[in-house]
Amino acid sequence: MNHPKVPPVHRGAVVISGDLDEDSADDVRRRLAAALRASPDDDVVVDLSRVAFVDCAGLGVLLAVHDRLRVRDPAPLVRHLLAATGTGGLLRGEAVPEDPLWSDPLVTSTVGAVEHLRARWPGSAWWVVRGSGDASDVVAAAGSLPPRLVPPWPGPPAPTVVEVALVVAGEPSALLVGTGGGVGEDDGARASAHLIGGLLQAALGQRAALLAAEGAAAVARRLAEVDALTGLRNRRGWRAALDDEQRRRGRTGAATGVVVVDLDGLKAVNDRQGHAAGDALLVAAAGILLRSCRPHDVVARSGGDEYAVLALDVGVAGLERLCERIRGGLADAGVAASVAGACEEPDAGLAGAWERADRRMYDVKRAHRSGVGARPDDPSADPRAGTAARLAYIHEAVRAGLTPSQVRDALAQQQDGREDDEPGERRRPGGEPAPDPSPRR
Numbered sequence: 274m275n276h277p278k279v280p281p282v283h284r285g286a287v288v289i290s291g292d293l294d295e296d297s298a299d300d301v302r303r304r305l306a307a308a309l310r311a312s313p314d315d316d317v318v319v320d321l322s323r324v325a326f327v328d329c330a331g332l333g334v335l336l337a338v339h340d341r342l343r344v345r346d347p348a349p350l351v352r353h354l355l356a357a358t359g360t361g362g363l364l365r366g367e368a369v370p371e372d373p374l375w376s377d378p379l380v381t382s383t384v385g386a387v388e389h390l391r392a393r394w395p396g397s398a399w400w401v402v403r404g405s406g407d408a409s410d411v412v413a414a415a416g417s418l419p420p421r422l423v424p425p426w427p428g429p430p431a432p433t434v435v436e437v438a439l440v441v442a443g444e445p446s447a448l449l450v451g452t453g454g455g456v457g458e459d460d461g462a463r464a465s466a467h468l469i470g471g472l473l474q475a476a477l478g479q480r481a482a483l484l485a486a487e488g489a490a491a492v493a494r495r496l497a498e499v500d501a502l503t504g505l506r507n508r509r510g511w512r513a514a515l516d517d518e519q520r521r522r523g524r525t526g527a528a529t530g531v532v533v534v535d536l537d538g539l540k541a542v543n544d545r546q547g548h549a550a551g552d553a554l555l556v557a558a559a560g561i562l563l564r565s566c567r568p569h570d571v572v573a574r575s576g577g578d579e580y581a582v583l584a585l586d587v588g589v590a591g592l593e594r595l596c597e598r599i600r601g602g603l604a605d606a607g608v609a610a611s612v613a614g615a616c617e618e619p620d621a622g623l624a625g626a627w628e629r630a631d632r633r634m635y636d637v638k639r640a641h642r643s644g645v646g647a648r649p650d651d652p653s654a655d656p657r658a659g660t661a662a663r664l665a666y667i668h669e670a671v672r673a674g675l676t677p678s679q680v681r682d683a684l685a686q687q688q689d690g691r692e693d694d695e696p697g698e699r700r701r702p703g704g705e706p707a708p709d710p711s712p713r714r
Contacts, residue, residue, distance in 0.1 A: 286318035286345060293324050293331030302334050309321060321347040328398070333414065367400055374446065375403060375412060382476065384413040386469045390451060391415040394462050397454035401439075401473075405449040412447065420448055435463050437470030440711055441477045449473070500553055500574045503559035511573035513625045514583055518571075529623060530592035530616040532582035533630040534562065534599060537609035539578040542704040565602040566595065581627065582614075589616050 287308050289301055308317045319335070319342050335342060384468035398416035434452035447632055449470045456462035499508030506514060536558055555578070562572050562580055573585035584595050592614045603610045610671035613633035617626045 285584060286293045286320040288320040288323065290323040292326040292328075293321075293334070294326065294328040295330040296328040298334050301331070302337075303526050305342075306336055316341055316343045318343050319343055320345045327339065328416075330707050332411075336411070340459040368701060372403065373484055374441070374477060376480060379476055379480060380412055383473060384415075387413045387415040387449075390462075390465060390469065393465065394451075394454050394456050394459065397456045397462070397464075400450040401447055402450065417454070435466045437466050439470060439474045439477060441474065441481050446477055447473075463661060474548065503556055505559050505563075506573035506582070507572065508573070508575050511571075511575050511581055513582075514573065515573045518583055519623050528586060528588050528616060529626070530584040530587050530589075530595075531616055531623065531626040532584060532592070532596055532599065532614040533575075533627070534558070534582070534603075534611065535611045535632040535634055535639070536578040537611060537641065554608065556619040557606060558603065558610070561602040561606055561608065563601060570595075581630075583623070584614070587616075592616055611635075613637050632644065 287304055289297075291297065293301060305317065305319070317338075321344055324347070335344075378498045383401050385402060386602075389614055390399045391397055396416075398414070400414045401412045403412050434450075434457050438445055438451040439447040439449065449466060451457075451462060451466050498506055498513055500507040500510075536554065539551055542554055555574070558571070558580065559574065562582065564582070566582055569585050571585070573583075574583050575581040583600070584592055587595065596612050600610075600612050603612070611634050613630050613636070615626045615629035615633060617623050621629075637649070650668060
């Protein structure tokens with residue numbers, strides 16, 4: 274006599290036999306809870322090789338703790354159910370990405386809709402399954418499935434199945450599935466499913482339109498805070514970054530500093546070589562700043578030839594190291610600039626740190642003009658920046674679109690043009706005019 278072959282049981286696994294349905298759901302839930310408590314730091318293996326059938330209630334028990342489960346050897350019918358409902362990935366820890374289209378109120382309404390359909394047609398089961406790329410999951414489910422009958426989504430429909438595709442913005446977003454209880458042969462069930470599906474689709478459409486409008490407004494806000502030439506934040510974006518960090522700073526107490534960078538000689542480049550050469554210099558400086566700063570620092574073009582850096586979570590020593598990296602990067606590229614920084618003080622906030630950094634930058638600029646404190650590798654002290662610096666600057670200028678003659682003239686005039694700069698009015702970080710008493714560079 275041949276006996277059916279019994280699959281091996283995995284040691285330490287929670288073995289579930291027979292049907293995993295409404296009748297057995299409570300017992301399986303208790304067994305899983307006990308296994309999870311006994312292994313608080315490890316996943317729990319669930320052996321489904323002996324399970325003949327899973328309905329909505331049974332699947333819900335597994336999905337409730339899916340982030341802690343590892344499923345072993347599901348029987349073919351169970352594997353079909355997991356694949357058909359898009360929940361196999363969840364049980365492997367591969368959750369469907371968050372979809373803002375399905376807001377909490379919308380999910381609540383969906384649950385109410387399938388429960389209404391199930392109550393109207395006893396013995397039926399109803400599902401709403403959403404998709405995202407190749408993944409999918411069950412949004413709502415109500416009722417038990419008849420034995421051996423599984424939802425066919427996304428497979429071919431069966432005679433006793435009602436399917437209503439929910440299409441939003443021309444793309445399928447979800448599927449309403451009804452099965453069992455003869456709902457596929459009941460005109461009233463089909464009509465009700467299509468009515469509820471249409472209402473749900475209308476709600477999804479309104480939600481999608483709202484998200485699109487919010488996204489467009491967010492893009493417009495971001496564009497209004499971006500400098501078109503360099504791609505950095507502009508002055509508005511810089512102020513917004515200061516405000517955001519000030520609020521965060523109040524919660525975390527993290528140390529924050531501000532660095533101010535002012536290019537020397539931009540006006541001479543614009544006057545003698547044209548604004549294309551000046552724009553190339555601005556773009557090159559922006560790239561150097563981004564490479565010198567850390568990924569989480571905020572870099573902005575806060576004025577015509579002035580940049581600002583919001584150095585997050587940095588102390589006085591760290592801020593000085595950042596200033597040195599910026600000075601060195603600009604000097605290596607042959608870009609003359611004045612750089613200074615200041616850390617936030619409790620009574621002044623980040624706006625005060627910005628103002629102090631700006632004042633210190635003026636002190637550096639005046640020292641450069643007088644030749645006091647200029648470093649040997651500072652282009653403002655030595656017009657011969659060296660071959661490496663000239664090549665770096667040429668590379669940046671060519672990438673910005675300058676012709677060879679423009680690059681050659683810009684290199685020649687970058688240094689001697691400093692003596693020809695005219696005095697100009699600057700503005701302090703607070704916005705008030707601050708005339709510079711000495712010639713600009």
